[in-house]
Amino acid sequence: MSYDQSYPFPQVFLVDDSGRPQHSAQPPGLIPCWSFPPAQQRLRSRGKSEGCMGIRPGVALIVLLLFLLVFAALGFEAYQIMNIQKELRQVEPETEVAAPQKQMGFYEPQISGEDKKDRPAAHVIGRIEIRHQDFKTLRWEPKTGQAFISGGVAYRIEDGALQVNESGLYHIYSRVELFFGKCSSTSSFDHSVFVRRSGHSSPLRLMEAHRMGFCSQQPSRTFTTDSFLSSAQQLKKYDRVFVNISHPNLLSHSHYGNFFGLYQI
Numbered sequence: 001m002s003y004d005q006s007y008p009f010p011q012v013f014l015v016d017d018s019g020r021p022q023h024s025a026q027p028p029g030l031i032p033c034w035s036f037p038p039a040q041q042r043l044r045s046r047g048k049s050e051g052c053m054g055i056r057p058g059v060a061l062i063v064l065l066l067f068l069l070v071f072a073a074l075g076f077e078a079y080q081i082m083n084i085q086k087e088l089r090q091v092e093p094e095t096e097v098a099a100p101q102k103q104m105g106f107y108e109p110q111i112s113g114e115d116k117k118d119r120p121a122a123h124v125i126g127r128i129e130i131r132h133q134d135f136k137t138l139r140w141e142p143k144t145g146q147a148f149i150s151g152g153v154a155y156r157i158e159d160g161a162l163q164v165n166e167s168g169l170y171h172i173y174s175r176v177e178l179f180f181g182k183c184s185s186t187s188s189f190d191h192s193v194f195v196r197r198s199g200h201s202s203p204l205r206l207m208e209a210h211r212m213g214f215c216s217q218q219p220s221r222t223f224t225t226d227s228f229l230s231s232a233q234q235l236k237k238y239d240r241v242f243v244n245i246s247h248p249n250l251l252s253h254s255h256y257g258n259f260f261g262l263y264q265i
Helices: 039-049 057-090 113-118
Strands: 013-015 021-023 121-126 148-150 153-156 161-164 168-183 188-196 204-212 221-235 240-245 259-264
Touching: 121 153, 148 153, 161 259, 168 188, 168 204, 168 240, 188 221, 204 221
Parallel strands: none
Antiparallel strands: 013 021, 121 148, 121 259, 153 161, 161 240, 168 221, 168 259, 188 204, 188 240
């Protein structure tokens, strides 16, 4: 069986009714089967068709993540700016500096409530007693009225001392008020504060005041005078502080006119 090799497609044979094959003189008008393109050409065409607008999905994902990162940074900066503006609106305007004013009384540092409760301090007021001997140590009322004892300070009822149980720098003060029934030009009195310390046989004088010449020019007239002592002193543990007055029988009957106290600075 022979066929014309000039045709690129295979020859088509016809079969008659008797079943014998007959060679067709003319090429058939039938459309033959198409052959598929080569594998290399299919891969090339597949690569061109992947992605949107010729962009691969991996590249598109990276670009999208970069855009999201930029928008997140812009949003965070906007949030920070809003917080700063809110804080600026809440800041109160500075008040004008007031002119310095004269301070009255004693300076007391600002301390918290807990520290103030445990702070060594005491304030005792006058206790009226008849004394006939000079330089007698005064006794005090530790719980009457505004009197108090707190922290590492104790009041000794037997001798009228304020005992400190903690070493440190203390502010000590004392005031006495005396009533002279027959005041004269020679009338005088002494007011002193002293401390008894362990290891010292004699007391240590801390403050002293001698008052005289306070009476009016008219003799034998009643006259009231006072004395105030105050200073900062370094006290040691278990020191006992006392107040002496030369004429305790002349103390006025004003409890709040006679007082004694100390507190740790």
